[in-house]
Amino acid sequence: METTKKEWQPKIVGFLCLWCSYSGADLAGSGRIKYAPNVRIIKVPCSSRVDPMFVIKALQNGADGVLVSGCHPGDCHYQSGNYNARRKFALTEKLLEIFGIDKRRVMFAWVAGSEGPKLAQVMDEISRTVKELGPNQLFSDKN
């Protein structure tokens, strides 16, 4: 295949809250801000919709990294969704640590609808980090 010559590109799953982060991505797009194309975005109604098991399943099913993003604390469309989510995210990080998964593969971010540039930054950052970490071989039967 011709892609062998090209640099390896990580596949990253991004769970973006509909009200803020997803609008942030829209804004980044309409503002023509260039950012890494590695994140496949999944729109969720709120960051608290993201059960930690989504993150784990993404990693199991071959994602090299996971990004979860929602509204800043205080900005939640549903008042407190992101506060509840924050607890789960903190625990998810610990869970990865307990089982020995490099927690840099998973990133949690607050991105507001007005923060197009920040969204681009976050996208670049996780793409860069995961690229450095290399492909996710955790669930492979080979090693």
Added chain:
Amino acid sequence: MKEKKISEDKLPELLKTLKDKFLVLVPEENDGVIEFKALGDTYAPLPGFSNSTRPVRTLFHLTYEPMFQFANSEEGFSLEEIQPEEVKRVIFGVRPCDANALGIIDNLFKDTYEDSYYLKRRENTYIIGLGCDTHDDACFCTSLDVSPVFSQNVDLMFNLIDGTFIIKSNTEKGEELLLSLSDLAEAKDEELQKLNEKEEKIKESISRNVNLENIDSRMRANFENSSFWQKVSGKCIGCGICTYNCPTCHCFDIIDEESKEGKGARFRCYDSCAFPLFTKMPMENPRHYKWERVRQKVHHKFEYFPLNFGVIACVGCGRCIRQCPVNWDITEVINEISKPDNKG
């Protein structure tokens, strides 16, 4: 063929000779679990009474195995059958109860449909039984007419008498195996006598028993006694230990696993009637409540299986009692059914 013998300390050597021709599996304790593992440099017998954590049938009817793989690409759809590898195996150290259980589930796997996965492995495996010297308080093989020192379903049977293994060949396969070994001395009559004495002694000391008198009619009469089943199933937590680790349970599920690229395989994997999801996929699990599922397990072993194949699907290995997190005891339940005044 007359019984042979070999001194206890020569056993590792004997197993080593077998290793040249076969994959030799022996029980090994590792990380709290006793498993049949490929023989390493030398064989070390496990101390005291021991039986593998999982029954030996798990080496024939695997926890999961692929049946075929498929691929869907631009060229079209392809399908490739997967059959088990044909490896000649010798399993040493199979307890008589577990060996008996293989004989019981053979009935099912070669019934109307011949299960090539199971039967091929059976064909390619030599079973060397190892008679029990002791037992623990969960064992109740004698109630099921299983001898603690012999089984009809082994190829060779080893029994330790005063530092010497008495070897009895039970099948043609066993004799073939025995002939391939360098000449072994013949066992003397008094040693065989001692073996009989040992058998009697163990049989006498097993105190747990299940009352199987008129078991089929008792079971049938009790089937609709829902308050009885509700009572005895109360403490059951509905996990799958007693079915997954039962030497005669054999339920399985069939699952397709497909990857994003359109490749995949069809797997057969264990399933348990203890789970609410059992048979839910094709239609519905007719047993909605825990007590119905517990009843099914007991009835399957003591009523339906005998009805179909003429043999009770229990060998008294005791795993379901020994490993149960809540000490649910099938012998208590069966014995309770016998009581004429039992109204639940």
Added chain:
Amino acid sequence: MEEKLKKEVAALFDEKKIDYFVGYAKGSLMHKTTPLITKDKEEALKTVINPFIYNNLACYLRELPGRVGVVVKGCDSRSVVSLLQDNQIFRENLTIIGIPCSGLIDLEKVVSGIQVERHEITSIERQGDKVAVKAGGKEKTFEAEDLLFDKCLNCVLPVPKEADIMIGDKDSPPVNKEKSYHIIKKLKEEESAERWNFWKDQFKKCIRCYACRNVCPACSCTRCFVEVNRPQWVSPVQKWQDNLVFQMIRTIHVAGRCVDCGECERACPASIPLRSLQREMGDNVKELFGFESGMDKDEKPLIASYKDTDPNEFMR
């Protein structure tokens, strides 16, 4: 203590305060006990108290109708409180009979300590800080902390807090944090890749019998995510990947509910050290949010509540 319990239970039945009694009875195997669930007063009087009452009876409370009298140790009482917090059971239906606990004896430790199999051990007696074990001709005295379950050596609540009737006086097991944490400590010192490989090997042993989930009072979902097949979160095929993912998700789902009763580990037929996962998670919950499961029934559940001051620095 046992006599007092029997008296109390008889009184509860006589005064028609309970429909069901949930306690412990002598097991059918040497030294073991078994849960006793009954509507019958005479049957209920078979109840026992000894250092082998390891089952966490809170796991039965959701399925029992009517008013229930339940025997709890400290850790179990936390499970009850946790279920109350989650509105899974109702306080007015419960009569909680508390038993101050000085630690439970781990039969596996006894067996490996005296090198005699369980059924051949004739007596195991707890005398304060010591345990005397008799087997055949052998007799040996152990320090209690050598024979107690790991979880007991770092017990948070030896005396049930939420109890209507208390049987016995204040009691508590010896504390030895080092011993209680030996697996967690060992794993913490390792590189993350080694930790992953450790758990990977452990879950190759897993047979997915779901005993860990079914004994767990914190696992109170009516339909567990493994029983959902659209989408299929966990494949029923018992490969290590799915076994591991099942336990990972279970670990986080019971965070804030797990009370370190250690039942998952004890129930596991594959001897997977499950408790270390849950305990470490529990410690993290405490460190991050100052939340300890099952301490106060009026407290809100961990995930259903939040504070402005919750950790935020890990967020980008």
